[in-house]
Amino acid sequence: MLRFYTAGESHGQALLAFVSGLPAGLRIDVGAINHELHRRQLGYGRGGRQKIEKDQAEIFAGVRHGQTIGAPIALRIENRDWENWEKILPVEASSAPEASSRKLVAPRPGHADLAGSQKFNFHDARYVLERASARETAARVAAGSFARQLLAQFGVRIASHTIQVGHIRLDRAAGWEEIRAICEDLESSLRCVDAQVQEKMKTEVDAALKAGDTVGGAFEIVAHGVPVGLGSHAQWDEKLDGKLAQALMSVQAVKAVEIGSGILAAGSYGSEVQDEISYDKKARKFQRGSNRAGGLEGGITNGEDVVIRGFLKPISTLRKPLGTADMVTKEPVKAAYERSDWCVVPAGGVAGEAMVALVLADAFLQKFGGDSLAETRRNFDSYGRQIDEF
Numbered sequence: 001m002l003r004f005y006t007a008g009e010s011h012g013q014a015l016l017a018f019v020s021g022l023p024a025g026l027r028i029d030v031g032a033i034n035h036e037l038h039r040r041q042l043g044y045g046r047g048g049r050q051k052i053e054k055d056q057a058e059i060f061a062g063v064r065h066g067q068t069i070g071a072p073i074a075l076r077i078e079n080r081d082w083e084n085w086e087k088i089l090p091v092e093a094s095s096a097p098e099a100s101s102r103k104l105v106a107p108r109p110g111h112a113d114l115a116g117s118q119k120f121n122f123h124d125a126r127y128v129l130e131r132a133s134a135r136e137t138a139a140r141v142a143a144g145s146f147a148r149q150l151l152a153q154f155g156v157r158i159a160s161h162t163i164q165v166g167h168i169r170l171d172r173a174a175g176w177e178e179i180r181a182i183c184e185d186l187e188s189s190l191r192c193v194d195a196q197v198q199e200k201m202k203t204e205v206d207a208a209l210k211a212g213d214t215v216g217g218a219f220e221i222v223a224h225g226v227p228v229g230l231g232s233h234a235q236w237d238e239k240l241d242g243k244l245a246q247a248l249m250s251v252q253a254v255k256a257v258e259i260g261s262g263i264l265a266a267g268s269y270g271s272e273v274q275d276e277i278s279y280d281k282k283a284r285k286f287q288r289g290s291n292r293a294g295g296l297e298g299g300i301t302n303g304e305d306v307v308i309r310g311f312l313k314p315i316s317t318l319r320k321p322l323g324t325a326d327m328v329t330k331e332p333v334k335a336a337y338e339r340s341d342w343c344v345v346p347a348g349g350v351a352g353e354a355m356v357a358l359v360l361a362d363a364f365l366q367k368f369g370g371d372s373l374a375e376t377r378r379n380f381d382s383y384g385r386q387i388d389e390f
C-alpha cells in the first residue's frame with residue numbers, strides 16, 4: 001500500500017525520497033519533516049559532517065495547497081557538502097586530478113567497502129561507501145515523517161530513547177510520557193531518560209573518542225496508540241513483527257532487533273513471560289497487566305504499545321584503523337579513515353522511528369484503505385465500533 005524509495009550518494013548533490021500510496025487530503029506540515037531531520041543530526045559522538053549540513057526537505061510532487069493529492073510524493077534534501085565534492089564525484093566523465101583524488105582501496109572491516117566492491121567490480125570502494133553511508137537515513141526520516149503525520153491523525157505516536165551505549169545500560173523500564181518527553185528534548189545529549197545513566201554513557205563515548213575507537217549501543221522505539229488488529233498471522237510475510245524487524249535491521253549498523261522482552265523471554269518460563277488478559281467491564285475493554293509481548297501477538301498488534309529495540313554495532317571507521325588488505329596491491333595495510341561519527345545511537349533511533357512509522361502506516365492502510373483521508377477515517381471509525389462491541 002505505502003511504498004517508499006530513496007536515492008542519493010552521501011556526497012552527491014542531494015538525497016531523494018519517493019513516497020506513494022498515501023490517501024489524498026492529508027495535511028502536510030513541512031516544518032515537522034524538518035524537525036525530524038534536525039533530530040537525526042543530533043547526538044553526542046557525531047563527526048564534523050553534521051556541522052556542514054542543515055537538512056531541509058524540499059517537496060517537488062504529490063503535495064499541493066498543503067495537502068496530499070493521492071499522487072506520488074517526491075522530495076529532495078540538499079547536501080551542502082556537495083560544493084566540496086563536485087569535482088571529486090562529478091556526474092560526467094572527468095579527467096581532472098580531483099576526480100581520482102578520493103579513491104578508497106583499503107577497505108574498512110565492517111563497512112560495505114570490500115563486499116560491495118567485489119560485487120559491483122570496482123577497485124575503488126568510493127562508489128559503494130557513498131551509497132552504503134547512513135547519510136541515506138536522512139531521506140528515510142523525511143519519508144517517515146509523512147507516515148508519522150498520517151498515523152498522528154489516528155492517535156498513533158512514535159518515539160525513541162537510548163537504552164545502551166557501549167557497556168552502560170539503562171536498567172529500568174521507561175513509561176510512554178517519559179520517552180516522548182526525552183525524544184523531543186533537543187538539548188539532551190544522548191536521549192537517555194535517566195540523567196545519571198546518560199552521564200556514564202557520555203563517559204563511554206569520550207573514552208571511545210580518546211582511544212580512536214567507536215562505540216555501539218541500543219535504542220528502544222515505542223509506538224503509542226496503535227489500534228488492535230494491524231498485521232496478520234495468516235501468512236509469514238504478513239506478520240507485522242517480521243516486517244518491523246526487517247525494517248529496523250535495514251538501518252545501517254543495526255545488528256539485532258528485539259520485540260518486547262524477547263531476549264529475556266528466551267531464558268524464562270512461560271508463566272513468567274505471557275501477559276495475562278482481563279476484561280474491564282466498566283470500560284468494556286480487554287486489557288493486559290503487562291506488555292512483555294511488546295504489543296504484538298501472532299504478528300498482529302494487540303492494542304498495547306508496540307515496543308521494539310535496535311542494537312547497533314560500533315561503527316567501522318576507526319581513527320586507529322584495523323588491519324586490512326589493499327584491494328589493488330593485495331598487500332596488508334591499515335584501513336582507510338575518513339571523517340566519521342564515533343557514536344550514532346540517538347540518530348539510529350530517529351532513523352528507526354521513521355522505519356517503524358513507515359511499516360505501521362503501511363499496515364494501517366492495508367487494514368483501513370481509503371483513497372481519501374475521509375474514507376480512511378470512516379473505515380477506521382467503523383472498525384473502532386466493531387472492537388467496542390466485540
Ligand SMILES: Cc1cc2nc3c(=O)[nH]c(=O)nc-3n(C[C@H](O)[C@H](O)[C@H](O)COP(=O)(O)O)c2cc1C
Pocket residue numbers: 047110111112132133134135137251252253254315316317339340341342344347348351
Ligand atoms: C545514524 C548513523 C550514522 C552512521 N555514521 C557512520 C559513520 O560516520 N562512519 C561509519 O563508518 N559508519 C557509520 N554508520 C554505519 C554504517 O553506515 C554501516 O555500518 C555501514 O553502512 C555497513 O552496514 P552494516 O553495518 O549495516 O553492515 C552510521 C550508521 C547510522 C545509523
